[in-house]
Amino acid sequence: MADGLARTGYVIDNVIGGKRAPSGSGRKAGIFNPATGAEIGELHLSSVAEVDAAVQAAKDALPGWAKTPPAKRARVMFKFLELLNANQDALAEEISREHGKTHADALGEVARGLEVVEFCCGIPQLLKGEFSRNVGSGVDSIADRQPLGVVAGITPFNFPAMVPMWMYPVAIACGNTFILKPSERDPSASLLSYELFREAGLPEGVFNIVQGDKEAVDAILDHPDIKAVSFVGSTPIAQYVYERGCKAGKRVQALGGAKNHMIVMPDADLDQAADALMGAGYGSAGERCMAVSVAVPVGEETGDRLIEKLKPRIETLRIGPATDSQADMGPLITRAHQQKVLGFIDKGVEEGADLVVDGRGFALQGYEDGYFVGGTLFDRVTPDMTIYREEIFGPVLSVARAANYQSAVDMINAHEYGNGTAIFTRDGDAARAFAEDIEVGMVGVNVPIPVPVAYHSFGGWKRSLFGDHSIYGPEGVHFYTRLKTITTRWPAGIKEGAVFTFPS
Numbered sequence: 001m002a003d004g005l006a007r008t009g010y011v012i013d014n015v016i017g018g019k020r021a022p023s024g025s026g027r028k029a030g031i032f033n034p035a036t037g038a039e040i041g042e043l044h045l046s047s048v049a050e051v052d053a054a055v056q057a058a059k060d061a062l063p064g065w066a067k068t069p070p071a072k073r074a075r076v077m078f079k080f081l082e083l084l085n086a087n088q089d090a091l092a093e094e095i096s097r098e099h100g101k102t103h104a105d106a107l108g109e110v111a112r113g114l115e116v117v118e119f120c121c122g123i124p125q126l127l128k129g130e131f132s133r134n135v136g137s138g139v140d141s142i143a144d145r146q147p148l149g150v151v152a153g154i155t156p157f158n159f160p161a162m163v164p165m166w167m168y169p170v171a172i173a174c175g176n177t178f179i180l181k182p183s184e185r186d187p188s189a190s191l192l193s194y195e196l197f198r199e200a201g202l203p204e205g206v207f208n209i210v211q212g213d214k215e216a217v218d219a220i221l222d223h224p225d226i227k228a229v230s231f232v233g234s235t236p237i238a239q240y241v242y243e244r245g246c247k248a249g250k251r252v253q254a255l256g257g258a259k260n261h262m263i264v265m266p267d268a269d270l271d272q273a274a275d276a277l278m279g280a281g282y283g284s285a286g287e288r289c290m291a292v293s294v295a296v297p298v299g300e301e302t303g304d305r306l307i308e309k310l311k312p313r314i315e316t317l318r319i320g321p322a323t324d325s326q327a328d329m330g331p332l333i334t335r336a337h338q339q340k341v342l343g344f345i346d347k348g349v350e351e352g353a354d355l356v357v358d359g360r361g362f363a364l365q366g367y368e369d370g371y372f373v374g375g376t377l378f379d380r381v382t383p384d385m386t387i388y389r390e391e392i393f394g395p396v397l398s399v400a401r402a403a404n405y406q407s408a409v410d411m412i413n414a415h416e417y418g419n420g421t422a423i424f425t426r427d428g429d430a431a432r433a434f435a436e437d438i439e440v441g442m443v444g445v446n447v448p449i450p451v452p453v454a455y456h457s458f459g460g461w462k463r464s465l466f467g468d469h470s471i472y473g474p475e476g477v478h479f480y481t482r483l484k485t486i487t488t489r490w491p492a493g494i495k496e497g498a499v500f501t502f503p504s
Contacts, residue, residue, distance in 0.1 A: 018204025
């Protein structure tokens with residue numbers, strides 16, 4: 001693992017039409033190791049012309065790929081899955097070096113991405129369509145799902161392998177060609193995935209990668225030949241992508257931010273709940289859209305006992321670089337984000353929350369320039385506070401106490417985000433009512449991070465999702481295909497003359 005993580009001085013380019021394509025824009029961005037703050041690579045940012053070239057390559061590849069029998073497309077996907085399984089460690093190293101998450105966490109990300117590729121191997125089953133004979137006299141009806149054409153994905157830094165795998169394997173298995181714009185913070189995992197896909201037999205031009213920033217994003221959103229765009233990121237950018245993409249006539253699914261709550265009922269196993277909050281709140285340094293950032297204990301006694309359980313666990317969190325196999329969490333992604341998270345902690349203190357564990361002074365010998373923040377715990381957080389309202393995306397857990405179950409539910413339902421939530425309880429009635437009444441898209445019962453398996457679909461409610469389709473699974477197939485219905489009748493001596501009434 002250490003040798004892969006030590007790689008430096010590399011250059012990241014585009015992949016267009018099956019070939020590495022250095023950008024001619026002259027604009028560059030550094031790639032940094034978050035544990036050390038050192039620049040380890042360089043990324044060439046794409047221009048509008050290079051997005052155009054990627055679209056043209058995808059258009060050129062589209063007719064052949066769309067007409068490839070679904071079973072043959074699935075065989076390529078099976079081979080891709082085999083290669084991904086054989087290269088999980090290598091992919092995890094790419095993630096850890098540029099993102100900073102621990103190797104074990106990166107392996108978990110890869111595993112969840114692989115689940116989607118496994119699902120895609122069976123997509124021909126979902127493309128069968130429907131047939132009805134004799135809907136009228138000698139008339140048959142066919143419903144068929146066909147690929148959209150050239151589609152694109154814009155993905156975030158926090159899951160540089162998994163989130164792209166939520167998109168491009170589904171789109172490509174459905175017969176589309178794809179353009180990926182990965183995060184400029186950690187682009188290497190996508191490039192390695194591309195190389196494995198090509199080795200699996202994917203034709204040139206079916207999968208293209210353009211590196212870049214807002215200029216590339218806007219070019220994708222505005223391009224008339226891109227039929228659909230998938231996005232995962234913050235809510236303000238998700239709304240921007242959705243509105244601009246829709247204005248350009250595209251189909252758009254844009255997954256935004258979150259403020260995920262976990263209710264802890266008085267009857268819950270508090271050791272189980274505390275352990276769940278540790279993993280869900282501090283895993284990947286809190287840089288997950290499904291991270292639990294608000295614990296809602298019901299009753300003062302439950303709140304006091306939960307704080308007693310959490311405090312020593314947080315104070316003994318092991319924080320370190322990805323090369324530390326014993327680390328529980330690593331650094332944040334950039335210096336700017338580190339400062340933003342520290343600013344949220346300052347704001348929580350200023351607005352009157354009780355700071356139980358302060359992560360602002362964390363320093364790691366030998367990694368003083370890394371982007372680390374220690375695990376932080378606030379108690380008696382209220383809905384009017386900034387740290388409650390806004391997504392922090394860091395290792396900061398807020399405890400917002402509720403007097404009773406209904407108050408806890410009302411608190412969650414009043415929040416603008418509706419991505420994920422959980423309840424910890426032994427009471428089946430409470431759990432069932434919670435799952436029914438909560439206005440959130442993904443719900444866990446004694447499960448802190450309820451990310452659906454790949455043959456279901458992932459998506460929140462309210463300002464956590466813009467668009468009509470969740471991502472991957474059956475919803476992903478529907479997003480990347482469009483319905484065509486065909487009504488047929490073969491003349492067999494039928495002579496009924498012109499009919500001017502509406503057909504029935």
